[in-house]
Amino acid sequence: MASTAMTSNGTRSGMRTALALIAKRLGSAVLTLLLVSMVVFTISSLLPGDAAQETLGQSATPEQVAALRHQLGLDQPAHLRYLNWLGGMLGGNPGQSMVANMPVSEVIADRLPNSLVLAGLTALVAVPLALFIGIFSAMHRGTKLDRGLNIATLSMIAVPEFLVATIAVLIFAVKLRLLPSITLVSEEASWGEFLRSYAMPVMTLAFVVVAQMARMTRAAVIAQLNQPYVEMAMLKGVRPGRIVLTHVLPNAIGPIVNAMALSLSYLLGGAIIVETIFNYPGLASLMVNAVTSRDMPLLQACAMIFCAAYLLLVLIADVVAILANPRLRNQ
Amino acid sequence: MSETAAATRAIRASRWASSLPLSGKIGLALVIFWLLAAIFGPMLAPYPVGAFVAYDVFDGFSAAHWLGSDYLGRDVLSRLLSGARYTVGLALAAAVLASVTGTSLALFAAVSGRWVDEGLSRLMDTLISIPSKIFALVLVAAFGSSLALLLLIAAITYVPGNYRIARALAVNLNEMDYVQVARTRGEGRAYIARSEILPNMIHPMLADFGLRFVFIVLLLSGLSFLGLGVQPPDADLGSLVRENISGLGEGAPAILMPALAIATLTVGVNLLIDALPGRSRRIAGEG
Numbered sequence: 001m002a003s004t005a006m007t008s009n010g011t012r013s014g015m016r017t018a019l020a021l022i023a024k025r026l027g028s029a030v031l032t033l034l035l036v037s038m039v040v041f042t043i044s045s046l047l048p049g050d051a052a053q054e055t056l057g058q059s060a061t062p063e064q065v066a067a068l069r070h071q072l073g074l075d076q077p078a079h080l081r082y083l084n085w086l087g088g089m090l091g092g093n094p095g096q097s098m099v100a101n102m103p104v105s106e107v108i109a110d111r112l113p114n115s116l117v118l119a120g121l122t123a124l125v126a127v128p129l130a131l132f133i134g135i136f137s138a139m140h141r142g143t144k145l146d147r148g149l150n151i152a153t154l155s156m157i158a159v160p161e162f163l164v165a166t167i168a169v170l171i172f173a174v175k176l177r178l179l180p181s182i183t184l185v186s187e188e189a190s191w192g193e194f195l196r197s198y199a200m201p202v203m204t205l206a207f208v209v210v211a212q213m214a215r216m217t218r219a220a221v222i223a224q225l226n227q228p229y230v231e232m233a234m235l236k237g238v239r240p241g242r243i244v245l246t247h248v249l250p251n252a253i254g255p256i257v258n259a260m261a262l263s264l265s266y267l268l269g270g271a272i273i274v275e276t277i278f279n280y281p282g283l284a285s286l287m288v289n290a291v292t293s294r295d296m297p298l299l300q301a302c303a304m305i306f307c308a309a310y311l312l313l314v315l316i317a318d319v320v321a322i323l324a325n326p327r328l329r330n331q
Numbered sequence: 332m333s334e335t336a337a338a339t340r341a342i343r344a345s346r347w348a349s350s351l352p353l354s355g356k357i358g359l360a361l362v363i364f365w366l367l368a369a370i371f372g373p374m375l376a377p378y379p380v381g382a383f384v385a386y387d388v389f390d391g392f393s394a395a396h397w398l399g400s401d402y403l404g405r406d407v408l409s410r411l412l413s414g415a416r417y418t419v420g421l422a423l424a425a426a427v428l429a430s431v432t433g434t435s436l437a438l439f440a441a442v443s444g445r446w447v448d449e450g451l452s453r454l455m456d457t458l459i460s461i462p463s464k465i466f467a468l469v470l471v472a473a474f475g476s477s478l479a480l481l482l483l484i485a486a487i488t489y490v491p492g493n494y495r496i497a498r499a500l501a502v503n504l505n506e507m508d509y510v511q512v513a514r515t516r517g518e519g520r521a522y523i524a525r526s527e528i529l530p531n532m533i534h535p536m537l538a539d540f541g542l543r544f545v546f547i548v549l550l551l552s553g554l555s556f557l558g559l560g561v562q563p564p565d566a567d568l569g570s571l572v573r574e575n576i577s578g579l580g581e582g583a584p585a586i587l588m589p590a591l592a593i594a595t596l597t598v599g600v601n602l603l604i605d606a607l608p609g610r611s612r613r614i615a616g617e618g
Contacts, residue, residue, distance in 0.1 A: 035457040043473050151354050154605055158597035160549055162556050162572055163590035170582050269464040273553055287465070288557055291472040299472050306465045314460070 021322050029315045036307045037089070041082050044296050044303075089304060095297035099290075104301045108283065112305070115282035118205070118275070119267050121198055126206040126213060127260060133210070134217025134256075139244055141222055149214075156211035161273040165204045172200060201278045205270050209263055216259030223255065224248045254324020261317035265310050355606025361599025365592075369419035372412030380413045381405065381564065389575075389583035399584040402575050407585045410571055411592060417567035418593065421478065421551055425485035426544040432486065433493030434536055438524040440494075441501035452498065458491040467550055471559050481560060485547045492546075496539050500532040541604040545597045552593050568593045 069075050076084075088094050094104045137149040172179040179199050224230065225248060233243050249256075268284075275285035287302035289295075348359060377397075378384045385400030392399055398407035436455075440448040458466070470484040501524075504510060510527050518527075554560030555569030566574070571589035578586045 032457055032460050035453075036460055039457060039461065040469060043469050150605075151602070154601050155598040158545055158549070158601040159594045160552055160556075160569075160590065160597070162553070162569075163594050166572070166579060166586060166590055169579055170587075174580055174582060265462065268462045272464050272468070273556065276557055287468060288559070291468050291559055294472055296472070299469065303461075303465050303469050307461050310462050311460055 018322050018325075022319050025315060025318045025322070029311050033308060033311055036311075037086060037304060038082065040300055040303050040307070041085060044300050045078065045081070085300070089301065094301040094304075097295055097298045099293045099295045099298070104297050107286065107298060108301060108305070111281055111283045111286045114280065115271065115275070115284065118198070118201060118271065118280065118282055119264075121202050122205040122209065122267060123264060125202055126209045126263075129206070130210045130213030130217055130260075130263070131256070133214035135221055135244060135249075137214070138218045138221035138225060139240060141218075141225070153211040153215050156207060157215075159208070161204055161208065161270050162277060164207045165200070165274060165277045168200050168203055201274050201280055204274050204277075205267060208270055209266050212266055213260060213263035216263060217256050220252050220255035220259055221248060224252045227251075254320055257320045257324070258317040261313045261320065265313045268306050268310055351603075351606045354602045358599045358602030358604075358606060361595050362603055365415060365419055365596045365599065368412060369416045372415055376406075376409035376412045378406040378409045380409055382409075389578040389581050389585055392584060398588045401571075401583075401585040402577055407571075407588055410566065411568070411589055414566050414568045414571050414589060415592060415596075417561055417565060418548060418552060418569070419596070421482055421561075421567065422485070422544055422547040425482045425547045425551075426489070426540055428482070428486035429489040429543050429547070430493050430536065430540045433490045434497040434529075436490070437494050437497030437501050438528060440498055441505045441528065442520040442524045448498075451494075455491040455494045455498075459495060463488050463492075463546065463550065464553065467554065468559070471554065476554070476559055476562060478561065478565065481551060481554070485551055488550065489543045489546055493536075493539060493543060497532065497536060500535060501528050504528045504531050538604050538607060541600050545600050548593065548597050 066075075085095070092105055094108075096102070097104045097107050100107050133149060133153070137146045140146045179196055221244070225244075230243060230247060233247050234240075238247070271282060271284040272288060274280070275282040276288055279285075283302060283305060287299060287306070290299040290302060348356065351359065373380070383404045384406050385396055385404040388400060388402050388404050390396055390400040396406050396408065398411060401407050401410060436451060440451045461469075467484055467488050470487065474480050474484065476484075505523075505528060510523060513523055513527050551560055552567060552569030552572070555567050556573045558573060561567045561570050563570070563574075568589045572586055572593075575583065575585040575589075
């Protein structure tokens with residue numbers, strides 16, 4: 001009786017430590033996001049020339065420019081503009097897109113779901129594949145197979161996305177004529193059409209992500225395989241497959257989920273190339289357009305969404321690592 | 332005297348190269364090949380870079396044009412050799428700048444007081460929380476993309492990652508006994524950073540330099556591919572892929588060769604770093 005009470009007491013205080021740690025991480029993530037917003041705002045307001053002059057062109061009179069500057073709030077000091085901008089961003093109104101002449105929030109609302117679908121599908125493909133490759137090569141560590149997989153994933157990480165995309169287009173769209181080379185998003189597409197049009201962007205994005213994820217999964221599983229309890233199980237004659245499934249995986253789940261979250265953040269960078277090459281109407285290609293047309297309000301909003309997504313993934317990775325640490329869970 | 336020293340060094344280098352595993356040898360060969368191509372390539376190019384020399388656009392492999400012709404009928408091999416110089420040169424310069432800046436700041440933070448360290452590390456932690464490609468896009472939008480600015484942008488983007496690794500190493504070394512001894516001896520901070528700490532972290536930092544180089548090659552060619560990097564008439568390997576994108580339907584070598592060139596360069600560096608003894612564990616982690 002006494003011992004049960006003590007254990008549950010211990011678990012509770014362990015949970016409390018874990019919760020305190022998680023709260024600390026959350027606070028630090030919010031602080032970082034705030035600092036990131038300052039960096040993004042500072043850099044993007046360093047523009048040589050200003051937005052009012054650029055919108056109106058060379059022929060505008062100084063009065064017109066001054067009027068527009070006032071209307072856009074550009075005549076206010078920098079810290080006030082920052083606070084206005086931050087307030088707008090938090091309130092869901094990050095300003096007016098200069099090129100589309102629409103509220104930034106509407107432009108983004110159009111594109112964000114597409115990017116989420118693409119990211120979700122890629123994760124759906126990449127995670128099981130990476131798990132399989134990572135665990136498989138960890139189980140065969142040191143063998144020729146493992147070394148081959150190591151070289152393969154190492155090379156895949158260093159291949160630029162546009163090479164993967166061009167080769168995929170060349171094979172599947174040009175030679176085999178199986179898949180469309182441009183991803184069209186429409187509401188009334190059938191399931192088959194949907195899958196066919198997403199196949200190549202997802203394949204390209206998954207290519208790099210799978211390699212990254214598989215490497216990290218392998219490392220996490222091997223770290224567990226080197227523990228004394230695995231040796232014990234082996235000495236007792238448990239079969240290798242069973243050791244991995246029932247002994248190692250439950251212990252490695254924390255590091256593995258951590259690895260998954262971190263590798264998924266590679267999607268953010270990869271999406272920029274992939275969405276552009278397949279003409280996919282997502283957030284990343286929107287951001288590239290914003291850079292080309294120097295549409296600063298739109299660019300700032302897109303950059304902040306990407307940074308927030310990145311920080312969220314890192315936060316998830318951290319929280320999982322905390323929760324998976326048994327020393328914190330039941331101290 | 333110096334000849335024998337050079338000979339010894341050559342022997343040692345070849346012994347080191349032959350001690351590498353096969354993948355490392357392949358990596359080393361690829362790296363040396365691309366360095367040579369960047370240095371001597373433009374001299375060996377069969378045609379002038381901008382000249383319209385082929386009768387047809389998007390030609391395949393032929394004796395006159397080994398790698399075919401591009402969308403304007405220019406010689407792909409000549410353009411590739413010139414593009415390699417831009418890609419390798421820019422990325423090398425940016426990687427050196429990023430590594431030297433990051434490592435110097437890290438050493439400075441390690442030997443300075445707590446406040447300097449806290450302040451610098453907070454700033455770098457913030458910058459590292461911006462995905463590198465997004466950061467580069469914001470910088471390009473603000474500053475534009477001339478060659479000098481691209482170099483600077485690539486360097487700025489990868490300073491925080493280098494700083495983080497260098498600082499972790501430097502802070503640990505700073506606690507070592509021999510550093511304490513040097514401090515008791517009355518050595519200045521600059522001396523300690525330069526002569527006591529730096530020599531002991533040079534190997535992992537060299538591996539990190541290789542990784543930065545790979546990231547920067549991928550970043551710059553990605554930017555050029557998007558039309559935001561090297562601007563015409565200059566062209567790096569990424570620009571070559573972009574300008575020939577219309578040849579994709581024909582499977583023209585003009586689009587595949589530059590893309591393959593980038594891949595062999597980055598894969599080569601990655602394989603070489605992976606084969607180094609005591610290599611850095613963080614192969615190709617972004618940031």
